[in-house]
Amino acid sequence: MTQARQASEVVADLRDVTRVYQMGQVEVRALDQLTFQFRQGEYWGIMGSSGSGKSTLLNILACIDRPSSGSYSVRGTEIADLDDDELSELRGQSLGFIFQSYNLIPQLNVLENILVPVLYQDEQPDGIEERAVALAARVGLGDRLDHRPTELSGGQQQRVAIARSLINDPALILADEATGNLDSKTADEILELFDELHAEGKTILLVTHEPSVGERCEKVLRLRDGKIDEVYDNRSVDGS
Amino acid sequence: MNLRFVKTLRLGVQSLLLHKLRSFLTTLGVLFGVSSVIAMLAVGEGGQEEALEQIQKLGSQNVILRSVKPPEDRVSNQETRVVSYGLTRADEERLRVTFPGVTRVVPALQAPVEVRFEDKVCSPRVLATPPGYVAVTGREMLEGRFLTWGDEQSDASVCVLGYEVARFLFPFESAAGKRVKVGPEYFEVVGVMWPRVPIGSVVQDPSVEAGGEVFMPLATGRSRFGERQAIVRSGSQEITEVQLHEIIVEVDEAENVPFVADACREMLKRNHDKKDYEVIVPLELLLRLEETKRIFQIVLSSIAGISLLVGGIGIMNVMLATVTERTREIGIRRALGAKRRHIVSQFLVETIVLSGCGGVAGVLLGLAIPKVVEHFADLNTIVRPAAPIFAFLISVGVGVVFGLYPAWRAAHMDPVEALRHE
Ligand SMILES: Nc1ncnc2c1ncn2[C@@H]1O[C@H](COP(=O)(O)OP(=O)(O)O)[C@@H](O)[C@H]1O
Ligand SMILES: [Mg+2]
Numbered sequence: 024m025t026q027a028r029q030a031s032e033v034v035a036d037l038r039d040v041t042r043v044y045q046m047g048q049v050e051v052r053a054l055d056q057l058t059f060q061f062r063q064g065e066y067w068g069i070m071g072s073s074g075s076g077k078s079t080l081l082n083i084l085a086c087i088d089r090p091s092s093g094s095y096s097v098r099g100t101e102i103a104d105l106d107d108d109e110l111s112e113l114r115g116q117s118l119g120f121i122f123q124s125y126n127l128i129p130q131l132n133v134l135e136n137i138l139v140p141v142l143y144q145d146e147q148p149d150g151i152e153e154r155a156v157a158l159a160a161r162v163g164l165g166d167r168l169d170h171r172p173t174e175l176s177g178g179q180q181q182r183v184a185i186a187r188s189l190i191n192d193p194a195l196i197l198a199d200e201a202t203g204n205l206d207s208k209t210a211d212e213i214l215e216l217f218d219e220l221h222a223e224g225k226t227i228l229l230v231t232h233e234p235s236v237g238e239r240c241e242k243v244l245r246l247r248d249g250k251i252d253e254v255y256d257n258r259s260v261d262g263s
Numbered sequence: 264m265n266l267r268f269v270k271t272l273r274l275g276v277q278s279l280l281l282h283k284l285r286s287f288l289t290t291l292g293v294l295f296g297v298s299s300v301i302a303m304l305a306v307g308e309g310g311q312e313e314a315l316e317q318i319q320k321l322g323s324q325n326v327i328l329r330s331v332k333p334p335e336d337r338v339s340n341q342e343t344r345v346v347s348y349g350l351t352r353a354d355e356e357r358l359r360v361t362f363p364g365v366t367r368v369v370p371a372l373q374a375p376v377e378v379r380f381e382d383k384v385c386s387p388r389v390l391a392t393p394p395g396y397v398a399v400t401g402r403e404m405l406e407g408r409f410l411t412w413g414d415e416q417s418d419a420s421v422c423v424l425g426y427e428v429a430r431f432l433f434p435f436e437s438a439a440g441k442r443v444k445v446g447p448e449y450f451e452v453v454g455v456m457w458p459r460v461p462i463g464s465v466v467q468d469p470s471v472e473a474g475g476e477v478f479m480p481l482a483t484g485r486s487r488f489g490e491r492q493a494i495v496r497s498g499s500q501e502i503t504e505v506q507l508h509e510i511i512v513e514v515d516e517a518e519n520v521p522f523v524a525d526a527c528r529e530m531l532k533r534n535h536d537k538k539d540y541e542v543i544v545p546l547e548l549l550l551r552l553e554e555t556k557r558i559f560q561i562v563l564s565s566i567a568g569i570s571l572l573v574g575g576i577g578i579m580n581v582m583l584a585t586v587t588e589r590t591r592e593i594g595i596r597r598a599l600g601a602k603r604r605h606i607v608s609q610f611l612v613e614t615i616v617l618s619g620c621g622g623v624a625g626v627l628l629g630l631a632i633p634k635v636v637e638h639f640a641d642l643n644t645i646v647r648p649a650a651p652i653f654a655f656l657i658s659v660g661v662g663v664v665f666g667l668y669p670a671w672r673a674a675h676m677d678p679v680e681a682l683r684h685e
Contacts (some may be wrong), residue, residue, distance in 0.1 A: 087598050087678040115600015120684070126595045134463050142267055143600040187599070241554045 039093035068240030119188025178209035290621030291575020297625025299567035305633035376446030391484020407454025427475030549604035592680025614666025622658025
C-alpha cells in the first residue's frame with residue numbers, strides 16, 4: 024500500500040505557494056509559503072477553520088487564481104508559464120470543479136450543463152453525448168436529462184455538477200464545501216458518490232470545515248492561517 | 264466549431280427571449296436607423312438619371328413661356344364675351360430683338376380641335392409652330408420629316424403626328440402620306456415623332472395628359488384657326504383670344520439660363536397687367552428637385568446616424584447590464600475551461616442577434632418608407648437589391664461595434680471574483 028502510494032504520480036505540486044491579498048494598507052497572507060504534493064488516486068479533505076485559506080488554496084489548485092509567489096504545477100506543467108488561454112485549456116481538460124452552490128447554468132438543462140466543459144474543447148470527442156448521458160445515469164439522474172436546474176433539488180443539482188466535473192475525465196477533482204448547502208442525508212449521498220469515485224482511482228480534493236465530512240476522506244490536510252497545521256491519514260489513525 | 268457556433272447562437276437567442284420586452288425595445292434604435300438608411304439610399308438612387316434626362320428632353324437650356332388664363336376677375340352675364348390673355352406676338356418680338364444669350368425663339372399656337380381619321384377621333388394638343396420646334400425640344404422623328412420653312416411659306420396643309428396619335432389613328436399601318444382631318448380641314452401627314460419618355464411626376468407635361476400631339480406650320484395654324492377660340496359653356500359662349508400659347512426660348516449656355524429667365528419674367532411683368540403667363544425653367548426644376556432630394560438625404564441620413572448611434576448605445580447599455588447580471592455564469596464558464604474569446608463570442612453573438620433582428624425589422628420598414636416618400640414628396644425612389652443587404656450589414660456592424668466593449672468586459676472578469684458574485 025505504502026509502496027504503491029509512493030510510486031503514484033504527483034498530480035498537483037505546490038512549492039512555497041504564497042497568496043497575498045492587498046486590502047488597502049493591510050496585507051492578508053491567505054496562503055503562506057505552502058509546499059505540498061497531491062498524488063494520483065488520493066482523496067484529500069482540506070480542512071481548517073473559516074478564513075484559514077482553504078478556498079484560496081482550492082482556487083489556486085483549480086487554476087482560476089494564481090499564487091503571488093511560489094510555484095504550482097499540474098502533472099508537471101508549471102502554471103506560471105501558461106497564458107490565460109492555456110490556463111483555460113488546462114482547467115477544461117485536466118480539472119473538475121464542484122462548487123458549494125452547485126453553479127449550474129440556469130438556461131441549460133441537465134444534459135447541456137454536463138456538456139458545458141466540452142463546449143470549450145477544440146475538438147468534440149466521439150460519443151461525448153453518450154458519455155454525458157451515462158454520467159447522468161451514474162449520478163442517478165438518468166431520467167432528468169431535460170430538466171432545468173430550477174426543477175431539481177439541491178442534491179440533484181450537486182449531482183449534475185459532479186457529472187459535469189467528470190465529463191472531461193480530469194486529473195484532479197476539486198470540490199469547495201460541496202456538501203455545505205445540503206442536509207446531512209443528501210450530503211451523505213454525495214459523499215458516497217465521492218467514495219465511489221475514489222474507489223475508481225480518481226484524485227479528489229475536498230474542501231470542508233465540517234469534521235464529519237473530513238473524517239470520510241482518505242487523508243486530511245489541515246490549514247491554519249495559510250500554513251499547514253497538520254496532515255494525517257484517516258485509515259492509519261483508524262488502524263492504529 | 265460549427266456546432267459550437269450553433270450552440271452559442273441558440274444560447275444567445277434563449278438569453279434574449281428571457282427578456283423579450285427589453286430586447287424588443289433595445290432593437291428599436293437600430294430598426295429606425297436601418298430603415299432610414301434604406302430610405303436614404305432609395306431617395307438617392309431615385310430616378311436621378313431619369314429625372315435629369317427628362318428635364319434635358321424638355322430642354323435644360325430652354326426657358327418656356329406659357330399662356331395661362333388668369334382667374335376671372337369679374338362675373339359677367341353677357342351672352343358672348345371675349346377674353347383676351349396670354350403671350351403676344353409683341354412679346355415674341357421683344358425676345359428676339361433685345362435678349363442677349365438667346366439663340367432661338369420658337370412660338371407655338373394651340374388649336375382646340377379634334378383630329379380624325381375615318382371613324383377614329385382624338386383630342387391631342389394641336390400645336391402650330393415653326394420648324395425650329397423640333398430642334399429646340401430635342402425631339403426626333405420616327406418616320407418622315409418634321410415641318411419645314413417651305414411648309415411655313417406655302418401655308419401648306421401638312422401635319423406631323425405625335426407617336427401616341429399616330430398609334431391611335433393608324434394602329435396597323437404607317438401614318439405617313441395619310442390624310443387626317445384636323446378640325447374641319449384635311450391635312451397630309453408628313454411625319455411621325457418618336458415617343459416622348461414619360462415625364463412622370465417631375466415635370467407635368469400637358470401633351471402627355473392630353474393624349475398626344477399634332478404639329479402644323481404656324482402660318483397654317485393662324486390662317487385656318489386664327490387666334491380666337493370659341494368655347495361654348497352652359498348656354499353662354501365664351502371666346503378666348505390668345506395670340507401665342509407657348510414660346511420656347513433657347514439659351515446659348517446653361518449658365519445664362521437663370522439670367523434669361525429673370526429677364527423674361529421682368530419683360531413679361533412690364534408688359535402684362537395680369538399674370539396671364541407662366542415661366543417654366545426646366546433647369547430651375549432640376550435644381551429644385553436636387554435641392555429637395557438633398558434635404559431628404561440630409562434629414563434621412565441624420566435620422567439614420569442618430570438612430571444607429573443611440574440604438575448602438577442602447578444595445579451597449581443593455582449588454583453591460585446583461586453582463587453584470589450574468590457575472591456568475593461567466594465565472595462558471597471560465598472555471599469550466601472557457602477562454603476569453605469564447606466569452607467574447609458568446610456576448611458578441613448575443614449583441615449581433617439583437618441588432619440583427621432590429622436590422623431585419625428595419626429592412627422591412629425601410630422598404631415601405633420610400634413608397635411613403637414617393638407619395639408625399641413627389642420624389643422618385645429606387646430600392647436597389649444591394650440596399651437591404653447593405654443596411655442589414657450596418658445593423659450587424661452596429662452590433663459588433665457596440666457589443667465589443669461589454670463582451671470584452673465580460674471576458675476580462677476575474678473568475679474568482681465572478682464566482683463570488685451573487
Ligand atoms: N478577494 C479577497 N480579498 C481580500 N482578502 C481575501 C480575499 N479572499 C480571501 N481573503 C482573505 O484570505 C483569507 C483566506 O480566505 P479563504 O481562502 O476564503 O478562507 P476559507 O475558505 O478557509 O474560509 C481570509 O482571511 C480572507 O479574509
Ligand atoms: Mg471558503
